[in-house]
């Protein structure tokens with residue numbers, strides 16, 4: 084059973100990509116400070132999400148940052164607009180929402 088840092092929105096505490104554990108951190112003021120709703124740090128193996136986002140935005144941001152992590156850890160070399168297309172496609176499947 085997954086552990087959630089944000090129980091209500093089902094944001095997991097950590098995820099695993101290619102055998103690497105990535106911690107998910109709710110980072111206050113991320114949007115204001117970095118002008119970004121989320122961030123993947125490949126050095127620290129952490130994904131940061133601004134908790135001020137609404138539930139749907141938190142989830143879509145997590146999906147985006149997970150794709151960033153997959154791109155990095157599998158050396159996929161995807162251009163950023165393709166990461167954004169994958170984000171929209173995966174979120175559009177519906178099961179990540181709600």
Ligand SMILES: [Zn+2]
Pocket residue numbers: 147151163166
């Ligand atoms: Zn991005």
